[in-house]
Amino acid sequence: MQIPFLDLKLQYLSIQKEIIQEFNDVLSNTSYICGKKVKNFEEMFAKSHNVKYCVGTSSGTDSLHLAYWALGIGISSQIDKGYLKKEMEEVIVPVNTYIATSETISMVGAKPVFVDHQEDTFNIDPNAIEEKITPMTRAIVVVHLYGQPADLDPILKIANKYGLFVIEDCSQSHIAEYKGKRVGTFGNVGTFSFYPGKNLGAYGEAGAVITNDENLFQKMLRYRQHGVVEKYNHDIEGHNYRMEELQGAVLGVKIKYLNEWTEGRRRVASKYKELLANISEVKVPEEMTYAKHVYHLFEIRVSNRDKLASHLRARGVETGLHYPKPLHLQNAYKYRGYSEGNFPVAERVSKEILSLPIYSEMTDEQICYVVENIKEFFSSNSYSK
Ligand SMILES: Cc1ncc(COP(=O)(O)O)c(C=O)c1O
Incomplete structure (x- = not known):
């Protein structure tokens, strides 16, 4: 018997009709990026997490970068503010995660500070966090690895004590729950990957961020699209983290299942x-x-x-x-x-x-x-x- 590690074909066949219909819609509407399907998915995803805001993005990696950037972590935000600190800001991150979680910390000009994980959950060890906190620490990243939520309460307590941001990387834990509530909704921002093999996977690259913080949402929205307020009017510098419409269409179908x-x-x-x-x-x-x-x-x-x-x-x-x-x-x-x-x-x-x-x-x-x-x-x- 041949058993693949993951079989995406069976899932596709079960929703093939709906997907083709949605693709036909996108192709004939000719709106290929951040159109109605993306908006619809963003609304569904926010609602399913009982949060106010969701921004669809181009990948899980870009979602992390967008979140760190919009929270003002690292050098880029200091440039925005017109000064540059000599020492680097630090972000606490588990040592066993996919490199996307930590490389994006470096991308905003901050330093990833690794912490070991718990033996039984594979998730960041809350007892090993506090000793890594310095005056330069700005945030703790919690990765809910393999689909199991990390023990959030003690981590939130530490973050609160030191005034740190909490970013939840939920790329491997869509709709997982901590004490009955979905992950991604405990910290300042939850980030998601919709890489095809993920529990909720697109048919290409895609991701999202969710938050209840309106100010953060507005910033992430701006950074997602070159800092625009309206076409060719740029409030700030940003990047291109837009979600493709075909991916929004796929995710809009798949989220129902x-x-x-x-x-x-x-x-x-x-x-x-x-x-x-x-x-x-x-x-x-x-x-x-x-x-x-x-x-x-x-x-x-x-x-x-x-x-x-x-x-x-x-x-x-x-x-x-x-x-x-x-x-x-x-x-x-x-x-x-x-x-x-x-x-x-x-x-x-x-x-x-x-x-x-x-x-x-x-x-x-x-x-x-x-x-x-x-x-x-x-x-x-x-x-x-
Ligand atoms: C924990 C974690 N964070 C971030 C990412 C990056 O997501 P993407 O591949 O969509 O950029 C992944 C993807 O494998 C992941 O597993």
Whole structure:
């Protein structure tokens, strides 16, 4: 049996008619960027989060950049204000995330300051944040990784104590909940990626930011489109972070099914957990009591990860690695002088995690096949350290 890591075709076939209809609309309306479909999606997305504002963007990376910029973090905002501080402003960010979360901090001329994660949630460790705060710290970025919300209450408390902004990177956690409320709505701003493989995915690049802060919303709206107030009248310098109309159309269709697809992922996750429970060598992801996990990824932990991955590959099961190397050990951050041992949890976990295939349409037969092959691995000779 062949089991891809992700199968986007099945989902597409289930909504094909609606998508083609929407595409025909866009093509005949000839409004290709930030038109009615984008506006409609922005309204639906804001409403579904019970927040006032949403700005559709060109990607999750651009959403993060837009949010940091509009919050006035880093050098660019100081240039806007006509002065330049000698020291760099700092932003606290988890060390195990996709590099988009941290590279955009550097892009606004601030310094990403890494923090280790909790062993059981893979999310930023609230107890490790305070020691990293300096007079230059401006914000904390919370990434709700793999679909599980981070423990927000203690983080918000720290942010409040030191007067810091909180940015929630929800790229992997659409409609996940913390204590019954959707993520992205706790901090100053929530940022989202709609990269095709995400739980809510476009058919190309797209993203969004959400907020209840009108001033921040107005700034993000301006920065999204070259700082315009009206055509060819530029209040400030900005950039081009506009969402394409075809992506707005796709997202407007897909958002209606997001609840159902999320329940599908949760079904797959609980079947995996049930079947993997008897394999003592495998640690399955835990859903925290405060969280509704949306299982963007299903991360297991095993001590012989690479061998298990090749065993599964040989039997037609594709797996993923999220992520094989924590950010502080990437060449991109070599200049910061980090070394092995600085973030022990992230370093240990990155050698043990393996992402199993997960998507809402996965059948019980497919899940059983994956688990049977994991079982076979641990009961055979291939399992030797
Ligand atoms: C946690 C996180 N942040 C940001 C991004 C960047 O999103 P995009 O690929 O849409 O730019 C991703 C995408 O993989 C992500 O997983």
